[in-house]
Structure formats: C-alpha cells, structure tokens
Amino acid sequence: MKVVIIGAGMGGLSAAIALKQIGVDVEVYEQVTENKPVGAAISVWSNGVKCLNHLGLEAQVAELGGIVETMSYVEAETGQTMCRFSMQPLIDEVGQRPYPVARAELQLMLMKAYGIDDIHFGKKMVAVSDGTDHATVEFADGTTVTADLVVGADGARSLIREYVLGGPVTRRYAGYVNFNGLVPIDEKIGPATEWTTYVGAGRRVSVMPVADDRFYFFFDVPMPQGQPYERGTAREVLAAEFADWAPGVQKLIEDLDPATTNRVEILDLDPFDTWVKGRVALLGDAAHNTTPDIGQGGCSAMEDAVALQFALREHPDDLHAALAAYQSARTERAGELVLRARKRCDVTHGKDPEKTAQWYSELRDEDGTNILRGIVGNIVGGPLTPA
Template sequence: MQGLKAIVIGAGIGGLTAGIALRKAGYEVEIYDRVQELRPVGAGISLWSNGVKVLNWLGLGREIAQIGGRMARMEYRWLDGRILNDIDLAPLVQSVGQCPYPVARADLQAILLQAFDGTVNLNHCCVEIEQTDRQVTARFENGHCATGDLLIAANGVRSNLREYVLGQPFHPNYAGYVNFNGLVAASADLAPSQTWVVYVGQHQRASMMPVANDRFYFFFDVPLPLEAGANPAGVKAELQHHFQGWAEPVQRLIDGVDPQATARLAIHDMGPIDRLVKGRVALLGDAAHTTCPDLGQGGCQAMEDALVLAQCLVTTNVGVEDALQLYERQRRDRVSAVVRKARQRAEMIHGKDPQVTQQWYDQLATEDPLEVTGAIAKTILGGPLH
C-alpha cells in the first residue's frame, strides 16, 4: 500500500522507530508529542540483540555501534562484593548473531531524531481520535487537527489514547520498587570496562553497565511502598541509607552520582491486553505493553512493534485495517509473554516472596553461565528477526 499517511502520537523510542520504518517504506509520516522539549525518561537503556537488529534493519547499525557500550561479560556479586557468577556473553552473541549495546537514552534519541527525515511537532497533546472507513483524524488540545490513513498511539505508559482502542480504562500496575538511574564516568575502581556488574542482596540491586564515551549507566533498585516519598535530604542520602554496608565499589558509585541528573522512578508495568488495534488506530510500545525493565526488553519490544507494523503495511494490500489486524496477531502473544516474564522476574528479584528471592540468590551462585545466556537468547530469538 503506497502513498499512505501515518499520524504518530509520541516521539519516544517506539514512535521515532515507527516513523523511520514507515518513511523507509515510502509513507508520509507526521509525529506529534505533548511535551515542549524532548527529554528521555531515564539515563540509559540496555538494548539486547533483538532491538539492535531492528536498528540494523533500518540502516542504523553503524550509529548504534558508535553509541553502544562494549559488554563482554556479566558479573553477579553479593552485596559485600563476593562473586556469585561470572558470565561470558560470547556464547550469547554467537547464538543470536548480534552483540547487545547498553546506550545512553539521550544518545539513542539523538540518532533516531537524526534518522527521521520529517518534522516532530512538539507541544501537541492529542485529546481525541475520530475515524471513518477511509481515514483517521487526531485532534489536539491546541486546536490543530491531523488526518491520515492510520494513527499510531505510541505515547507511553500513561497513554490517554489506550482507552479509545480498548473501550475501557486499563491502568498501569506498580511493580513494587523504585529505580534510581544515571550516568557516571567509568573507572576501574567501580567496575571492569567491558563488564555489566550487578550487586544483589536485601531484595535490592546496584548495577553498572558500560556505555559510549567512557561512562557507566548505573541503576539502583529498592523495594518501597508506592506512597513512599523521596528523602528530603536528597538522592545520595537515600541511596546511602538503603545501601549502607554494601561493597566499596557501590559506595564509590553513590559518592560519584550527580543528584541533579539522577532519575528516581517508581516502576510500573501495563498489560497484557487483549487487543492492540481498533480500525485504523494501533497501539505501540509502552502504550500497549509497558514492561518491567528486569528483562531489558521495554525499548526492544517497541522497536519490534515498529518493524512488524511497517512490514504488515508493506506486505498486505487488502487494506490498512487488515494490515493492522495482522500486526495485532503477530505481536499480541509476543508482547504479552514478555510482560508476564518481566513481571515474574521483577517479583523474584525484589522480594515479593522472600523465599523465592533467596532461592534466586542461591541459584546465582551455582547456575551454569550457559544456562543464563541460553535464557537470554530464548527471549531475543522469540522476536521477528532471528
């Protein structure tokens, strides 16, 4: 179907990737976002090989390699620094055919914005959708209207367009923990340069991953009640309290964080849902399947959505609605499985059942590294690009 016009609501990872994929297919694309300035939520993201392959398919392989950290190993350590497991990632790369790339979100957003050869219209909050059997119209709070052949709702976990597709409200679920994340300069006294290090204990995590320009993307996970507010003394005081007595590299990391540039996010997920499409409107990314970050698959699944959506539109000539139904059929089971698996892993890691979390700690100390990389490969290879 040539000559189509797509309206994309949301200029995050999913919306921009969809815009690039549809422009690559020859479609006219207009992207809108409600924010006045594009600022990534969170400092970094782990792009596993399935997400990287989508970017390769879009012609961005060189760009993603330039901003991606080289990650050759994973280390799990107990909170006092004792090694639990040392995992060589080479078997994973050999199995799936592509290395993963941890990246700074701002760097990723920059290459996606540069690759999208169109205009991203900011300060446009979509408040209403209308569609006929031939077109769909987005109406914005500022009075602007945009009409096209299809509309992609990629406006995140708090999407106000999800209810239009589902016919009822469907709200995010609190995953039970708060995530602190940011970027710091890489140094050997924090972690080896090409190693993802994860300290675990007390149902918490402290982690560092290499990204480009000699930096580590770090995150801390702390199970907290949803109503728990930030420590008025600041991020460092809060982290020092929660990670008191942890290994020296964790203490150095806390000392080195920039409080003004450290995000504090209450983690939510959303789904599974039973439909992704209504007529000429399709949900994509977090609007359809917000995923706990414990599998590193949130951004990757949005990228897979964009790829499959574009392929369905290109290869189906019956009509837009038929192509979107095909998109739904190809994605619904995949994203539902990832949402469930990520939620189960989040609960296991963060002490929803302390006995289960202790069993995980015990498993880390004895698990064959090939079993770890095999489980990651299984998730990666479940996507559209093998």
C-alpha cells in the same frame, strides 16, 4: 497512504523510520517541546539492535553502544563475585552483540534519522476518532489532523489506548523504585567492559558501560508506592538504603550526581490482546507497558515498528488486513515479555523470600549457561529473531 504517529519516543520514531522506508507518508506529533527522555540509559538487547540495523542505523548504534564482554553477580555486603561469565556464547548464538546505550543519545539518533525538523513538537493530543475513510486526531491547541492510520505511541499513560480499549486501565505498581543515572567508569565499582550486578536483600545495584567511558547505573529499592522524595537527595537516600553494602557500591554512591539521578516508580500493565480499533493502532508502551527487569521494553517497541512495516508492506491495498496481521504478530509475543519481566521482578525483589534466596544460591553455582539461556529466550521470537 498517510500515517500519523502520536509520540516521538523510541517506538514512535522507530515506526516512523520504518514506514518511511516503504514509502509511507508519515507525520510525527509529540506533546513535549524538546527531547527529554525518561531514564539515563537503556539495554538494547540483540533483538532491538537487529531492528535498528534493519532501519539503517547499524553504524550509529554501534558507535553509541557500550561493549559488554562479561557479566557478573556480586554479593551485596562482602563484594565477593558470585559468578562471572562471557557474553560471547550469546552473541554467537543470536548473531548480534547487545548494546547498553545512553537514552538521550539513542533518542537523538532516531530523531536525526527521521528528521528533527519534521517532528511536530508541543502538540498535545486530546482526542482521537475513527471514520470510514480516515481517522482524526484533535490537539489541545484546537487543531486537528487526519490520516489513513493513526498510531498511538503515546507511552505508558496512553490516551489512545483508552480509545482502543473503550476506557482507562490501571497500571500495577511492581513494588520497587529505580534510581538511575550515568557516572564515569571507575574500576573500583566494576570492570570497564562488564555488566556488574550487586545483589542482596531483594535489591539490585548494577552498572554497565555505555559510550564515552561512562557507566549506566541503577539501584532497585523495594518500597511502598508514593513515598515522598525531594529531587537532588539521591545520594543521601541511597547511602542510607545501602549503608552496609560493598565498597564498590559505596564508590558508586559517592560518584553519582544527585542533580541528574532519576527516580522512577516501576509499574507495568496486564497484557491485553486488542491493539487495533478501526484505523487506530497501538505501539510500544501504549500496548505493552513492561517493567525493566529483562530489558525488553524498548526492544519490544522496536519489534512493533518492524512488524508494522512488514504488515503494511504485505497488505499495501488493505489497511484493515494489515492491522489485523500486525496485531496477530505482536500481542502474544509482547504480552509474554511483560509476564516474563514481572516474574523476574518478583524473584529479584524478594516478593517470595525463599525463591529469592534460592536464586542467590543458584548464582553461586552459575557458569553462565542458565542465565544466557534465559536471555536468549527473551531475544528470540520477534520479527527479525525467529525462534
């Protein structure tokens, strides 16, 4: 069997590695000419780590991952700790430590595992079509490629999704902008082995450790979509937006590099149940564009990759049965994560001020039990983390 994967992001490469494991002939096509991940880092929760372990990358991801021993929430203006608790109960329950990982390093790890020289860069897909015996992909340079199966891992703005669904869909603006980047660890900002989140006024400022003594940071700023922004002005913008926040936040703003700080308008997509059309299937953000509020977007894409491997392995002589099994295994689970992230987004960012105020009050009485229960609820339910 020959499979063509469109997109060399986390989902596409995870799928490529997974399918190679079972002897499938895989070709990966990517429109960009070099590795330029969007965003500074990613929270790879235990379900995602288990997927990477399954792909033979256990040692590599552990080397790249930051060690998070505790979580805390801190009151925005006073800097007082609202709650702090150990991550160990979660690790004990699900059997795997989660890892925050620098996105570029994770991407490079996946590329090396698949084979960087085997990725076809600079290939912008413009059309896909299905046939009785094969599917065909057309590229902007006039070339075409055929395969038994085409996997659309072409991201949130997926063109293959339009083909599968029969037309375009509109993504929903989640109501906030995320500024993110990497800074050296400084305990004036937060403890070196803690995921620290400052909260107040419907906003978040968060740091978590990644490898090489760095914090991954992000600022969530509710604002209208389409606000003008000049790249390189992140420090000025954030200093104004968070002028009255605690000294740790001020230190973070002082330390960040405006030239490398990313600004991303956060959007998601209503869940849908059709991921397959003939010999064409969706995977990753193309299938379930998710806000980052529960840290499951990338993990869900990795789950897709493993589920696709399982489906093809279980139906080696019937592609359509395999794709039906893949779709059945993933649509409900992935769609549920989209909606959970959306619900958490609305509470975190003050869509209903009373609910947000109630959440802040609950955090002051939290011993970790409720928060970790929620995180475990997100982790379980995938192909390697049965509920």
